[in-house]
Amino acid sequence: MSKLTTTDLTRRFMGLVAVNKVSFSMDEGEILGIIGPNGAGKTTFINLVSGIIMPTEGKIEYKGRDITYMPAHERARIGIARTYQLIHPLENLSLLENVMVGSIFARGKSLKAARKQAEKLCAELGLENLDRDPSRLTILEVKRMEIAKALSNEPEVLFLDEVMAGLNADETKDLIATVQKIAKERKLAVGVVEHVMGVIRELTHRVIVLEAGELIAEGPYEEVSKNTRVIEAYLGGAA
Amino acid sequence: MNRSTSRIITMAAIAIMMVLPAFAGDYPLQVARNVMMYMALAITWDMLLRSGQISFGLAGLVGLGSYATILAVVRGGMPDWLSILFAGLFSGLVAFGIGFFILRLRHTYFSIVTLALGEIFRIIIHNLHDFTGGPEGIVIQQGVMFGGKSGPLYWLTLAGLGVALAASYWFEKSKFHFALTAIRNNEVSAKTSGVNIFRWLLATFVITSAIQGMIGGIFVQSYGFASPDSVFSADFTLLPMAMALLGGIHSTVGPILGGILLGLVSEWLKLQIPYGHLVVYGLMIIVVILFMPSGLLGIARKAGSRKSTDENQRRAV
Ligand SMILES: Nc1ncnc2c1ncn2[C@@H]1O[C@H](COP(=O)(O)OP(=O)(O)OP(=O)(O)O)[C@@H](O)[C@H]1O
Ligand SMILES: [Mg+2]
Numbered sequence: 001m002s003k004l005t006t007t008d009l010t011r012r013f014m015g016l017v018a019v020n021k022v023s024f025s026m027d028e029g030e031i032l033g034i035i036g037p038n039g040a041g042k043t044t045f046i047n048l049v050s051g052i053i054m055p056t057e058g059k060i061e062y063k064g065r066d067i068t069y070m071p072a073h074e075r076a077r078i079g080i081a082r083t084y085q086l087i088h089p090l091e092n093l094s095l096l097e098n099v100m101v102g103s104i105f106a107r108g109k110s111l112k113a114a115r116k117q118a119e120k121l122c123a124e125l126g127l128e129n130l131d132r133d134p135s136r137l138t139i140l141e142v143k144r145m146e147i148a149k150a151l152s153n154e155p156e157v158l159f160l161d162e163v164m165a166g167l168n169a170d171e172t173k174d175l176i177a178t179v180q181k182i183a184k185e186r187k188l189a190v191g192v193v194e195h196v197m198g199v200i201r202e203l204t205h206r207v208i209v210l211e212a213g214e215l216i217a218e219g220p221y222e223e224v225s226k227n228t229r230v231i232e233a234y235l236g237g238a239a
Numbered sequence: 240m241n242r243s244t245s246r247i248i249t250m251a252a253i254a255i256m257m258v259l260p261a262f263a264g265d266y267p268l269q270v271a272r273n274v275m276m277y278m279a280l281a282i283t284w285d286m287l288l289r290s291g292q293i294s295f296g297l298a299g300l301v302g303l304g305s306y307a308t309i310l311a312v313v314r315g316g317m318p319d320w321l322s323i324l325f326a327g328l329f330s331g332l333v334a335f336g337i338g339f340f341i342l343r344l345r346h347t348y349f350s351i352v353t354l355a356l357g358e359i360f361r362i363i364i365h366n367l368h369d370f371t372g373g374p375e376g377i378v379i380q381q382g383v384m385f386g387g388k389s390g391p392l393y394w395l396t397l398a399g400l401g402v403a404l405a406a407s408y409w410f411e412k413s414k415f416h417f418a419l420t421a422i423r424n425n426e427v428s429a430k431t432s433g434v435n436i437f438r439w440l441l442a443t444f445v446i447t448s449a450i451q452g453m454i455g456g457i458f459v460q461s462y463g464f465a466s467p468d469s470v471f472s473a474d475f476t477l478l479p480m481a482m483a484l485l486g487g488i489h490s491t492v493g494p495i496l497g498g499i500l501l502g503l504v505s506e507w508l509k510l511q512i513p514y515g516h517l518v519v520y521g522l523m524i525i526v527v528i529l530f531m532p533s534g535l536l537g538i539a540r541k542a543g544s545r546k547s548t549d550e551n552q553r554r555a556v
Binding site: 084088092093107149 | 413414417418420421425428431432435
């Protein structure tokens with residue numbers, strides 16, 4: 001069943017069309033790669049579906065319901081979660097407390113129940129010493145914390161915006177396994193933005209390719225990676 | 240500074256305030272009343288600051304509450320104690336109304352608008368001569384509460400401070416703490432975690448404004464008089480800000496600490512330089528912001544953590 005669909009989703013910034021008539025859909029349990037060169041509109045697309053910015057045109061539906069102009073905090077409540085490319089842990093809150101926030105506000109849990117839930121999530125993600133200040137975490141721990149934080153919304157759809165960036169090969173492998181596990185156990189629909197194609201190949205069932213805001217290709221990674229338009233887009237970006 | 244030290248400071252401060260009337264004379268009690276009033280304002284100012292919003296509207300709300308009380312008594316014949324609650328209710332309602340518009344603003348814009356609103360309240364009251372008494376002010380003819388006896392007035396002010404303390408403590412221990420900290424850190428990520436930012440800011444603004452208005456009510460019930468110059472005085476804005484900044488922001492204990500220190504200093508300054516003390520608060524705010532942005536608490540915390548790293552190093556060797 002399709003969880004999230006967009007129809008002709010468009011966002012303009014002044015003259016620039018950052019996302020241009022993108023129509024796509026995401027199914028339960030599916031891990032979808034969202035790729036494209038720098039500035040292609042991947043983050044803007046996630047901002048649109050998570051409600052951080054509003055579209056200029058087009059439509060967003062979640063489980064058959066029109067959510068095109070729904071505020072972000074309400075989308076968090078109905079099951080859409082995400083991480084950020086630029087991570088901002090909440091200062092003055094411990095690691096555990098950071099992970100409580102989604103339970104408290106997206107789920108409306110009491111502080112006590114949220115604490116319990118956060119402990120469970122941290123254990124699941126292999127996070128320890130939960131009283132630590134987020135500034136004392138390693139990069140891998142910060143990434144895990146961001147995922148735990150997003151999961152505390154108890155989402156059905158999750159977007160990960162370059163969570164693997166800055167990790168070494170072993171750490172990346174580690175986190176790929178984690179993402180696969182949490183997605184499978186929760187039947188999550190996951191949208192993954194990554195620049196490292198190895199990650200995309202290993203992790204995703206299907207990819208969409210954006211270039212200058214437009215969706216230019218769609219399909220399994222093996223197929224899309226042979227698509228001449230996609231190859232040109234990447235070469236063009238590199239040149 | 241750790242949690243138990245903070246608790247000890249808070250408890251000690253409350254204990255001193257509880258026993259003070261047993262042995263202090265009228266003048267020390269009056270000084271203590273002023274200190275407690277400013278401290279209550281400092282605490283409520285800090286409560287909104289925990290969301291990242293800097294209000295310059297303290298004097299505006301104190302003035303509004305003061306006039307709500309005095310007009311309810313003089314024009315409406317309201318009982319004294321009820322008029323104080325009325326000041327809180329009225330200020331809260333006004334905050335609710337204007338909050339809908341101004342809580343969409345951020346940073347400098349929010350600060351400037353809160354300052355301007357206070358000024359607008361003052362000008363309106365100044366000009367509604369027949370109702371408010373205009374620039375000359377208005378007096379409670381039937382006399383102040385408790386016949387002006389310093390003991391009962393002291394307890395009244397302490398009760399006002401108690402309300403501010405209880406509210407602040409509640410904020411620290413409840414969902415408010417998470418909501419306001421998340422908003423202050425990053426509004427975009429707060430939304431993504433389901434925080435309805437506007438709702439939490441509005442609740443905070445209404446609660447803190449209601450307490451500030453109530454403090455205004457206690458002020459006029461203690462002195463029996465209100466004029467635009469006395470109850471909209473810049474003292475009410477600057478001194479509490481300086482107290483919270485000096486002690487350490489984003490906590491209950493910071494404003495208490497800063498309140499005691501600066502409260503006593505300010506009473507002395509008022510005697511020494513009746514017209515210049517505002518300059519001293521202004522300078523103090525500047526110096527604290529520049530050189531010790533996390534206040535005395537921050538300095539204590541740093542000393543504490545330095546000690547614990549020393550210990551760790553020793554243990555490691
Ligand atoms: N708030 C904004 N205002 C103006 N332009 C913006 C804004 N956000 C994004 N853009 C522009 O929209 C385009 C798409 O940006 P976006 O961040 O979505 O790209 P991206 O695919 O995520 O790139 P990267 O791989 O570098 O993260 C870029 O040209 C960017 O400069
Ligand atoms: Mg991006």
